[in-house]
Amino acid sequence: MDSGREARNPVEKEEGVTKNEEGLSMASQLAEGRAKTTGLSYQPYWWDAAPRRQGSSAALPQTADVVIVGSGFTGLSAALTLLRNGRSALVLERNVPGFGASTRNGGQIGSGNQKFRVKRLIELRGRKKAEAMLREGVRMLDYIEQLVSTEKIDCHFRRCGRFRAAVRPEHYDAMARDMDDLREIAGVESFMVPRAEQHSEIGSDAFYGGSVLPGDASLHPALYHAGLASRIEELGGQVAGNAAAEAIVSTGAGFTVKTPRGTVACNDVIIATNGYTDGLVPELGRRIVPIGSGLIATGEIPEATFSRLMPKNRVYGNTNRVFYYFRAAPGERRVIWGGRVGRIANNTSPLAFRHLARDMLHVFPDLADVPVTHGWDGMIGYTYDEVPHLGRTAMGLHYAIGYCGTGVSRATYFGHKIALQVIGHRDGKTAFDDLAFPSFPVHPIAKRAVPVVETWYRFRDATKL
Structure with missing residues (x-):
């Protein structure tokens, strides 16, 4: 190159x-x-090409159709979908827009189903649900490519493929079986590269071969984020920095969201905070551990x-x-x-x-x-069951969070889908809608245990x- x-x-x-x-x-x-x-x-390399902007300095509107808490890929994708469907959207960010993981990640894009082998997912969810989740994972990857193309976002999107290296010989054999299962159940193409041929993929002797998923992709995350924010502003939306949601109150007919820059009344709220989820909505805070x-x-x-x-x-x-x-x-x-x-x-x-x-x-x-x-x-943001979740809280707040480290495609797709659910669009349905969202047992201890578990691993x- x-x-x-x-x-x-x-x-x-x-x-x-x-x-x-x-x-x-x-x-x-x-x-x-x-x-x-x-x-x-000590700032992300990505910020060199796309420095963080303060966001809109205009006064916050007194009302909006939807207020979105969190300015990462989930929040911006949701706002863009709402604006394209004729709704007004206000995105709130406690820091500068894009300060969190959406501009700090590696820019790798997969189908979003890397956490479980196919057979294990079937054991956990049943074959029908596992197949639906895996096939929707493929659609997540296709959706982000379509969005980048349709919105004309210059972010170096490329279907470069992924090489996943086996660190032990037995991992290679297990991976080969899993790739066969993934092709059978979700139609995902792949091929195996034995150790004797791995230099065609990677100049290292540290591994025992690996698999290639040729459809996986990459992009420049900060340029992608900046492109989404620009489209929102062009459509009349607002991405407000230094405007943390300090309290959300149900009014019966909707909600009011209090921020340091004023209070906004809205019909609906979307929580899109992922790994930066705090105690604002305790029901969600108990279900996410930041790592x-x-x-x-x-x-x-x-x-x-x-x-x-x-x-x-x-x-x-x-x-x-x-x-x-x-x-x-x-x-x-x-x-x-x-x-x-x-x-x-x-x-x-x-x-x-x-x-x-x-x-x-x-x-x-x-x-x-x-x-x-x-x-x-x-x-x-990690969930207890290592599956992302979207839905509504008991209070009526919509949410899309918990991507467990595979958030570029998942966050973009879930943001789009939760926005469609907010407006009652039939295309908002997903295979993840009916999944129970478990809390972490003894959540404060779970947060402190992360370093210990990692050291053991x-x-x-x-x-x-």
Whole structure:
């Protein structure tokens, strides 16, 4: 892939210490915990091309057909659907619009059904419901492609395909059986790549082959978010930053939503907060556990090295319990590498991203001398049953949340569908409508247990338990 810029040596020697041109640490230094960086950016790499805007500074309207709490992909997709159907929509964001995970994720797009093997989903839900959920997952992926095309959003959307690497030989065999089941029940095409041939997909010896889903896709999440926001504003909608929903009161005929910038009366409310769900609506707060996700971005990689490491330029993942994922940045020879957030509480310390560099160098040792330019994190929303949910609370508030780390396609699609349900459109029906939405048992303990569970999973990944 040609970045359009002349390849250059990203490192130089100064007084016996390896540095890059901006004074940033090499990936090896970061992995070893000896990085002393002064120029590492702790904002998402994606924001370089699409800086966060404050949002509308206009006074909030006194009334709106629908108020949407949360300005991520769910909220913006819902607002766009409402506006296209003749309703007025106001999107509220406590921070700057798009501050949360919608502009912090890896920009990988799948069918949204990666959490369960097909046979396990059938065991949990029954064959008929499992088939409906899996086929709708495929429609989620198709919908986002259609939306980007119809709305003419320039966000580097590309059907690049996904390579999922097996970290153990037995994982490869299990994956092959699951791909056969997925093709049979949902019509999803895939093919297996044995270890002897995996260099055709990835320049690493760390794996035991893998599967390829050629229909999976990628995009630039911040440009996608900015494109959605622009269409909303063009249609007369408003995305208001620094306007947190502080209280929602039922009036019988509708609702009033209190914010620091004023109170808005509306017919309906959509909660679209996912990993940033708090105590605003306790019924939903008990059903979501926020889990941190961290990412790093490298500097430019020499073309020969890049082409060898990622010959098909797909999106990538693996079969570990503590999952990591990676891809190239659109139009550049940079690697975007993501996984769970570090154990360091201070996310403006290089040590918070050390584990990501370690994982990256385990897969790609050749990147040891490549600079790391960005490190950032965000929150994803997990549900107890690891399934996303949409519906209405006992109070009558609509919601679409709980994407469990696969939110680009799910959030866009669920936002669209919950908006259609709000206006009573027959196309709002989904296979997820009748699923019970369980709370986490002892929710405060569940939130605190996340780091402990992750540490145990990392131990099991490392020891092959």
